[in-house]
Amino acid sequence: MKLHEYQAKRVFAEAGIPTPDAELAETVDAAVDAAEAIGYPVAIKAQVQVGGRGKAGGIKLVDDAEEAREAAEDILGMDLKGYHVDRVLVEEAVDFTNELYVGVTMDRGEGKPVAMVSTRGGVDIEEVAAEDPDAIAREHVDPAFGMQPYQARKAVYDAGVDRKVANDVAGVLTTLYDLWAAKDGSDAEINPLMVTADDEVIAADAVMNIDGDALFRQPELAEMQEEAAEDDLEAKANDYGFDYVRLDGNVGIIGNGAGLVMTTLDLVDHYGGEPANFLDIGGGAKAERVTNALDMVFSDENVDAVVFNIFGGITRGDEVAQGINEALDAFDEIPKRVVVRLAGTKAEEGMEILNTDLVTVEKTLEDAVQRAVEYAEEDSQ
Template sequence: MKLHEYQAKGVFADAGIPTPPSQLADDVDGVVDAAGEIGYPVAIKAQVQVGGRGKAGGIKLVEDEDEAREAADDILGMDLKGYHVDRVLVEGAVDFVDELYVGITMDRGEGKPVAMVSTKGGVNIEEVAEEDPDAIAREHVDPAFGMHPYQARKAVYDAGVDPTVARDVSNVLMTLYDLWEQKDGSDAEINPLMVTADDEVIAADAVMNVDEDALFRQPELAEMEEEAASGDELEQKADEYDFDYVRLEGNTGIIGNGAGLVMTTLDLVDHYGGEPANFLDVGGGAKAQRIANALDMVFSDDNVDSVVFNIFGGITRGDEVAKGINEALEQFDEIPKPVVVRLAGTNWEEGMEILNEDLVTVEETLEDAVQRAVEYAEEVEA
C-alpha cells in the first residue's frame, strides 16, 4: 500500500521527524483558507502517487492569495500523468540552503534492509543511482538487531553531509528505519530532507509504502488504505479485477501470465528501445473474461500507445486467451490502441486460429511481438 504524501508526513511527524506545517484541501477556497492560516509563502502540492509532480505542474510555490487561487485552480482537477488530482497539500514553504536524500528499502540481493543517504536530494534518486552511484552512501542493517547509531552516523559521514547537521540527519535516518521496521514498510524515504540556514532539517517530502499482507497488524495504517487508493482509478480497477498491476512511466503496455514472463517482457521492451507502461500479470488459468478485463485496464491508461500480449500456456489455454482478446476488441468501433499478440504453450495453435487478425497483430516469437509493439508506440509518439 502506498501512502499519500500527507499520510506519510503524518506518520513521520508522529514519530518525531520535523515536517512543515500543512493542511489538506479539496477546493480553491479551502486552499486559500489553509494558506492564510499557515502564512505565505506556501507550496501547493498535488496529492497523487507519482514522481515528477513539480516538473508536471503539480507543485507550485505561491506568495499571496491571488497566486494561491490561481495555482489551486490549475492543480485541482488536473490530469497528472494519468492521475486525477482531487486534493492538494498546502504546506509552509521551507527556506533551505541544502537538499539531502535519506531512505530505507530492502536490498534483495543482500537479503537485508539498506539505509541510503545522499547529498543530491531533490532529484530523482533512481537517476542519481544510475548516473553517479557513488553519490549514494549505503549501509546494510542486520534485521535481527536493527540499525545501530554508529551505522546511521557512518552512512551520513560517507555521504559527505555537512558536520553541522550530521547528528540531526543521523537521528532522522534512525527514526526512518524504526518506522520502516515497526510499520512493515517496503520503502520509506524523504526526498528532499531540507537543511535551513538555521541548520534545521525538515522533511519536505515523504514516501511510505507498506506491505499490504501485514495490514492486519497495522490497524492505524489499514484505516488509511481506502484514502491511499483514492485518485488512482487504475489501481482501484486493478483491485476490482484482482490483478497484480504496477503502473510505470513508459508507453508500451504489457500483459502476461506469470510474474517472470511479464518481467521478461518488460526487459525486452527496454532492450528494443521502448519504455514499459505497466506490469500486469493476469495469473494462471486466465479465462476469456479475465483477459478482456486486462485489456480494459491497459486501454484505460492514457500513457499507453500500444499493447503486447505475452501468454505462455500451462493451465492458461491459448484458445481461451484468444476468445478473451476477440470479445474485448469486438466491443470497439475502432481499436483504441494497437495490440500485438504472442501465444505459446497449451492450445496455442487453436488460439492463433481463433484470433481475429483484423483486430490484432499476431507474431510467433516474443522478440518479434515486442519489437512490433515498440514500433507501434514510436509511431504514435511521432
Template sequence: MRLHEYQAKEVFADAGIPTPDATLARTVDEAVEAAGEIGYPVAIKAQVHVGGRGKAGGIKLVENDEEAREAAAEILGMDLKGYQVDKVLVEEAVDFVNELYVGVTMDRGEGQPVAMVSTRGGVNIEEVAEEDPDAIAREHIDPAFGMHEYEARKVVYEAGVDRDIAMDVASILSTLYDLWEERDGADAEINPLMVTAEDDVIAADAVFNLDGDALFRQQDLAELEDEAAEDDLEAKANEYGFDYVRLSGNVGIIGNGAGLVMTTLDLVDYYGGAPANFLDIGGGAKAERVANALDMVFSDDNVDAVVFNIFGGITRGDEVANGINQALEQFDEIPKQVIVRLAGTNAEEGMEILNTDLVQVEATLEDAVQAAVEAAAEVEQ
C-alpha cells in the same frame, strides 16, 4: 499500500522527524484560508500517487491570497498523470540552501534492508542511480539487530553530507529505518530533505509505502487506505480481480503468471523501452477475463503499445485468442497497437483464431517485446 504525502508526513512527524507546518485542503477556499493561517510563502501540492508532480504542474509556490486561489483552482480537479486531484497540501515554504535524499527499502538481491543517502536530493533518485550510482551511499542493515548508530553515521559521511548537519541527518535516517521496520514498511523516503541556512534539516516530501500483507498488524495505518484513494485503473483492477501495478512507462504489458510478466518487464527495459504496468491475468483465464485486461490497458493514456505474452499451461491459447478478438472487435479503430506472443497449450489453435488484421503476431517473446518497444517509440516521436 501507499500513503499520500500528507499521511506519510504525519507518521514521520509523530516519530520526531521535522516537517513543515501544513494543512490539507479539499476546496479552493480551504486552501486560501490555510495559506493565510500558515503565512506566505506557501507551497500548494497535489496529493496523488505519482512522482514528478512539480514538472506536471501539481506543485506551485505562492506569495499571496490571489496566487493561492489561482493555484488551488488550477490544481484541484486536474488530471495529473491519470490521477484526479481532489485534495492539496498547503505547506509552509522552506527557504533552503541544499537538498538531500534519505531512504530505506529492501534490497532483494542481498536479502537485506538497505539505507541510502545522497547529496543529490530534489530530483528523481532512480535517474541519479542510473546516471551516477556512486552519488548514492548505501549501507545494508542486518534485520536481526536493526540499524546501529554507527551505521547511520557511516552512510551519511560516505555520502559527503556536511559535518555541521551530519548528526541530524543520521538521526533522521535512524528514525526512518525504525519506522520502516516497526511499521512493516516497503519503501520509506524523504526527497528532498531540505537544509536551511541555519543548518536545520526538514522533510519537505515524504514517501511511505507499506507491506499490504502486514496491514493486520498496522490497524491505524490500514484505516488510512480508503483515504489513499486509488486511481481509476487501480479501482478497475480490483473490480476485475487482477494483480496490477501502474508504472511510469508507455509499453503496456499483459501476461499470465507473475514470473512471466516480470520477465516481460525486464525485456522491455533491456530493449530500451519503459513498462507502463504490471498486469497478471492469472492462470486459466477465459475470453472475458482477457478482454477485461485489454480494456484496462487501453484505458491508460500513458500506454502507446501493448505486448501480450501468454504461455499456455492451464490457460489455453484458443481461449486467449478469443478474448483478444472479442476485445478488439468492439473498437471501430484499435486505440493502441497490440503485439501478441502465444506459446504452450493450444497455441497453434490460438494463432489460427487471432485476427491478424487487428494484432501483430510474433513467434518469440524477444521479437514481440522489440516490436512493442519500437511501436511505442514511434508514437512518442
C-alpha cells in the same frame, strides 16, 4: 500500499521527524484559507503518487493570496501524468541552503535492509544511482538488531553531509529505519531532507510504501488504504482481482503470470520502450478476464500500444486465443493496436485462431515486444 505525501508526513511527524506546517485542501477556497493560516510563502502541492510533480506543474510556490488562488485553480482538477488531482497539500515553504536524501528499502541481492544517504537530494534518486552511484552512501542493517547509532553516523559521514547537521541527519535516518521496520514498510524515503540556514533539518517530502500482505498488523495504516488508492485504474484492478502496477511509459503489458510480465517489462526497456504497467491476469485467460484486462489498459491515456504475452499451460493456447478474439469483438472500436505472442500448449492452433484483423501476431516474444514498441512510438507522435 502507497501512502500519499500528506499521510506519510503525518506518520513521520508522529515519530518525531521534523516536517513543515501543512494543511490538506480539496477546494480552491480551502487552499487559500490554509495558506493564510500558515503564512506566506507556501507551497501548494498536488497529492498524487507520481514522481516529477514539480516539473509537471503540480507544485507551485506562492507569496500571497492571489497567487495561492491561481495556483490552486491550476492544480486542482488537473491531469498529472494520468492522475486526476482532487487534493492539494498547502505547506509552509522552507528556506533551505541544502537538500539531502535519506531512504530505507530492502536490498534483495544482499538479503538485508539498506539505509541510504546522499547530498544530492531534490532530484530523481534513481538517476543519481545510475549516473553516479558513489554519490549514495549505503549501510546494510541486520534486522535482528536494527540500525545501530554508529551505522547511521557512518552512512551520514560517508555521504559527506556537513558535520554541523550530521547528528540530526543521523537521527532522522535512524527514526526512518525504525518506522520502516515497525510499519512493515517496503520503502521509506525523504527527498529532499532540507537543511535550513539555522542548521535545522526538515522533511520537505515523504514517501512510505507498506507491504500490503502485512496490513493486518497495521490497522491504523489499513484505514488509510482506501484514501490512499492511487486512481480509478488501481481500484478497478482490485475489483477485477488483477495484480496491477501503473508505471510511467506508453507500452501496455498484459501477461498471465508474474514471471512472464516481468520478462516482458525487461524486454520493453531493452528495446527502447517504456512500460506503462505491470498487469498479471493470472491463469485461465478466458474472454471475460481478457476483456477486463483490455478495458483497464485501454483506459490508461498514457498507453499507445499493447503487448499480450500469453503462455498456454493448464489453459490451452486455442482457448486463450478464442478468449482474446471474443474480448476484442466486444469493443466497438479498438483504441490501441494490440500485439500478441502465444506459446505453450496448443500454441500453434491458437495462433491460427487469432483474428489478425484485430491483433498483430508474432511468433516470438522478442518480435512481439519490438513491434509493440514500434507501434507505441508511431502512435505517440
